[in-house]
Amino acid sequence: MAERKKEADHLPTSESDQDDFIEPDPPVVTNQAVADTFVNIDYEDLVNPDYDSHPSGYIHEIVRQGSHDDDDEPRVAVSSVSDVSTGEESSEDHTEISTKEISQALDEVSKLQHPEVSLEDEEEIDEVDTQEWRQRKKHVFILSQAGKPVYTRFGNEDKLVTVMGVMSALVSFVQDSKDLVRFMVAGDHKFVFLVREHLILVCVSHGAESSQQILLHLSYVYNQILSVLTFSTLHRIFKQRRNYDLRRLLTGAEKFLDNLLNMMDTEPGMLLGAVRCLPLDSQVRDNIAQTIVQNAKVKDLVFALILANNQLVTLVRMKKYFLHPMDLHLIINLVNASESFKAAESWTPICLPKFDSSGFLQAHISYLDDRCETCLLLLSVDRESFFILSECRNKIKERLVKYNALKAISDSLMKTSYSIQQCGISDLRHFLYKSRHMAQFTSPELEAPYLSETEQERLCGLYFYLHHRIHTSARPLKILYTVGPHETLLGWVTQSFELYAVFGPLVTKVAAIQAINKLLRWVKREEDRLFIPNHVTF
Amino acid sequence: MGKDRMQNGYGSGSEPGSPNGHHPFREHKQASRQSSTELFDLASKVMLIGDSGVGKTCLLVRFKDGAFLSGSFISTVGIDFRNKVVDVDGTKVKLQIWDTAGQERFRSVTHAYYRDAHALLLLYDVTNKASFDNIRAWLGEINEYAQEDVVIMLLGNKSDSTADRVIRTEDGEKLAKEYSVAFMETSAKTGMNVDLAFMAVARDLKMKKTRKPTEPKFNVADYVNQEKKTGGCCS
Numbered sequence: 121m122a123e124r125k126k127e128a129d130h131l132p133t134s135e136s137d138q139d140d141f142i143e144p145d146p147p148v149v150t151n152q153a154v155a156d157t158f159v160n161i162d163y164e165d166l167v168n169p170d171y172d173s174h175p176s177g178y179i180h181e182i183v184r185q186g187s188h189d190d191d192d193e194p195r196v197a198v199s200s201v202s203d204v205s206t207g208e209e210s211s212e213d214h215t216e217i218s219t220k221e222i223s224q225a226l227d228e229v230s231k232l233q234h235p236e237v238s239l240e241d242e243e244e245i246d247e248v249d250t251q252e253w254r255q256r257k258k259h260v261f262i263l264s265q266a267g268k269p270v271y272t273r274f275g276n277e278d279k280l281v282t283v284m285g286v287m288s289a290l291v292s293f294v295q296d297s298k299d300l301v302r303f304m305v306a307g308d309h310k311f312v313f314l315v316r317e318h319l320i321l322v323c324v325s326h327g328a329e330s331s332q333q334i335l336l337h338l339s340y341v342y343n344q345i346l347s348v349l350t351f352s353t354l355h356r357i358f359k360q361r362r363n364y365d366l367r368r369l370l371t372g373a374e375k376f377l378d379n380l381l382n383m384m385d386t387e388p389g390m391l392l393g394a395v396r397c398l399p400l401d402s403q404v405r406d407n408i409a410q411t412i413v414q415n416a417k418v419k420d421l422v423f424a425l426i427l428a429n430n431q432l433v434t435l436v437r438m439k440k441y442f443l444h445p446m447d448l449h450l451i452i453n454l455v456n457a458s459e460s461f462k463a464a465e466s467w468t469p470i471c472l473p474k475f476d477s478s479g480f481l482q483a484h485i486s487y488l489d490d491r492c493e494t495c496l497l498l499l500s501v502d503r504e505s506f507f508i509l510s511e512c513r514n515k516i517k518e519r520l521v522k523y524n525a526l527k528a529i530s531d532s533l534m535k536t537s538y539s540i541q542q543c544g545i546s547d548l549r550h551f552l553y554k555s556r557h558m559a560q561f562t563s564p565e566l567e568a569p570y571l572s573e574t575e576q577e578r579l580c581g582l583y584f585y586l587h588h589r590i591h592t593s594a595r596p597l598k599i600l601y602t603v604g605p606h607e608t609l610l611g612w613v614t615q616s617f618e619l620y621a622v623f624g625p626l627v628t629k630v631a632a633i634q635a636i637n638k639l640l641r642w643v644k645r646e647e648d649r650l651f652i653p654n655h656v657t658f
Numbered sequence: 659m660g661k662d663r664m665q666n667g668y669g670s671g672s673e674p675g676s677p678n679g680h681h682p683f684r685e686h687k688q689a690s691r692q693s694s695t696e697l698f699d700l701a702s703k704v705m706l707i708g709d710s711g712v713g714k715t716c717l718l719v720r721f722k723d724g725a726f727l728s729g730s731f732i733s734t735v736g737i738d739f740r741n742k743v744v745d746v747d748g749t750k751v752k753l754q755i756w757d758t759a760g761q762e763r764f765r766s767v768t769h770a771y772y773r774d775a776h777a778l779l780l781l782y783d784v785t786n787k788a789s790f791d792n793i794r795a796w797l798g799e800i801n802e803y804a805q806e807d808v809v810i811m812l813l814g815n816k817s818d819s820t821a822d823r824v825i826r827t828e829d830g831e832k833l834a835k836e837y838s839v840a841f842m843e844t845s846a847k848t849g850m851n852v853d854l855a856f857m858a859v860a861r862d863l864k865m866k867k868t869r870k871p872t873e874p875k876f877n878v879a880d881y882v883n884q885e886k887k888t889g890g891c892c893s
Contacts, residue, residue: 368762371762464738465740468735
């Protein structure tokens with residue numbers, strides 16, 4: 121019983137057992153919030169080389185706008201400049217790797233994976249030769265198209281020249297036959313490749329993620345690099361010198377990549393393509409947003425947002441422009457990974473690849489409280505506006521203190537979100553609920569039995585599994601009920617939400633279904649507190 | 659909007675050395691987390707530049723808070739901004755200090771701020787040869803982007819680490835002489851010469867603003883040579 125998972129996949133058309141699944145009406149979309157709708161990250165899109173680079177030129181558009189104000193000429197919303205793709209579009213089916221050369225190359229790599237077959241005994245022991253390094257759950261390597269090491273999550277790139285050489289050989293070998301290598305499976309290891317115009321990203325994992333989920337993670341990593349350099353710079357540099365050592369330009373940015381990868385291991389937000397909002401009374405949140413609007417009336421200010429402990433408190437945006445959840449995650453990562461913002465007001469360039477991968481926005485970043493929990497970011501296209509924004513920041517801070525809003529934020533942080541008990545559903549251990557049109561999600565605190573690190577990792581693995589089963593491109597599901605040895609999982613995806621729930625192992629299907637209907641009603645009731653339905657505009 | 663700017667520093671009209679430099683103005687600084695409300699007569703923009711990891715932020719924190727940031731390496735992202743008001747013979751000088759990230763990719767951002775900097779503190783690490791070798795490149799950039807009369811001070815930081823030192827004091831002196839810039843060795847850890855570096859900048863600004871045509875010009879390099887302590891024995 122325990123070793124075999126009992127599953128019941130419900131296809132949308134089947135009627136059995138589904139009477140209790142009353143799909144709630146999609147939340148009433150007032151003010152046509154459709155504008156805030158985000159296209160879900162489609163896995164199939166990920167293999168399209170164009171996917172991540174949309175130099176839609178927003179920044180120039182905004183700058184230009186300044187010169188002839190309110191000129192309402194029709195603009196092309198997204199004019200994606202297509203890349204000069206080096207990798208051909210692959211066919212839908214996975215590339216079969218059976219050729220002799222490849223398996224030889226694979227042997228090379230797997231030799232490095234297995235300690236007993238040591239390649240160079242005479243060499244001094246490097247970190248990359250150690251057992252510990254080999255047993256890391258998830259390796260991420262970045263190399264240039266020329267095969268030069270750019271980044272490795274563990275160890276030192278210099279010691280990995282050979283391994284990366286093999287990787288680049290694998291990629292170009294498949295490219296020779298006008299195809300694109302996507303992933304390989306060797307034992308319990310997955311080798312996932314993301315080939316971009318100038319960079320090759322490889323993940324070697326024996327974790328719970330599916331290869332498509334790993335692909336998504338890799339595209340986050342790629343976007344993180346763009347966020348530091350912009351696509352234009354990357355393109356220019358490699359156009360000039362194919363063998364450029366990109367590490368020169370990335371010094372100091374390794375911490376962003378490290379931090380991003382660590383966050384992805386534990387935070388479901390990136391998997392879901394959604395951000396978590398700080399639970400806050402909707403009136404308080406409105407007040408905060410209005411304070412920003414009133415005190416930051418500055419030309420060229422595109423986004424203003426407040427983050428607290430990796431959660432979104434509020435976001436104010438310029439009309440017509442949207443912050444994609446992927447970009448928002450990069451901003452959260454920037455703040456999360458940097459200590460230096462805590463010391464002083466900072467002014468730093470950041471590229472948001474979904475917004476405009478060709479240029480930088482300038483970010484004024486400062487914490488509003490002495491404990492450095494509440495962080496205000498003002499993102500402008502004007503490089504000269506530091507003092508103006510600094511002035512705005514002081515006014516905003518002053519007002520927020522006056523309205524007790526900063527205190528409300530810190531109170532909410534103190535309360536550590538909410539307990540699963542508050543939902544009042546027995547047997548429900550944990551859940552993730554994502555509102556699709558808001559691109560936001562909520563989940564309760566992790567409680568027993570998910571207190572130890574290994575248990576949390578296991579829970580994360582369950583979500584990866586559930587998410588993968590539902591979103592798998594070969595056979596997407598709407599509802600999945602699956603009984604495992606330690607818990608029962610239920611996933612449900614509709615037009616307006618995605619719900620992933622974890623129950624105790626003994627729950628019956630009927631009980632689970634009743635429970636999630638109850639849960640949906642609870643979420644609906646708490647919606648104002650847990651989500652931000654509309655982002656205010658300047 | 660012009661008024662807003664003035665409150666936080668230089669308006670374009672009050673740039674150092676501008677022929678009709680404004681008379682000292684007393685202003686009420688906006689209260690902020692960084693510094694309490696203080697009055698000042700003059701404001702001066704100082705930038706810390708140099709390779710990544712030479713101790714720019716540490717030097718600044720030592721000067722501003724008298725503390726040493728030990729332990730982990732906190733690399734600056736972009737540019738940091740802090741204020742400190744110092745007293746030069748009864749004149750309050752507000753130093754607006756821009757602490758920059760040393761990484762290559764931030765150069766284009768920091769260049770934009772060279773232009774209106776009154777003083778540039780150029781740091782290298784006496785235990786890191788590469789950071790010293792790059793000083794020539796930094797000076798080249800300064801020539802290209804900064805104002806003509808910008809005050810440049812070359813600082814050999816981490817002078818307390820005698821054991822790891824690879825750049826001798828003489829090497830620094832020689833280079834400084836070649837480019838005729840002020841030079842001294844500092845230690846953010848012990849605090850040696852840190853205040854002097856910033857005070858020399860403040861003094862220079864004050865002299866520029868108040869000097870009568872008949873008086874001799876204030877020379878930062880000479881002043882520094884007079885006042886600086888040499889390291890060496892104190893380890």
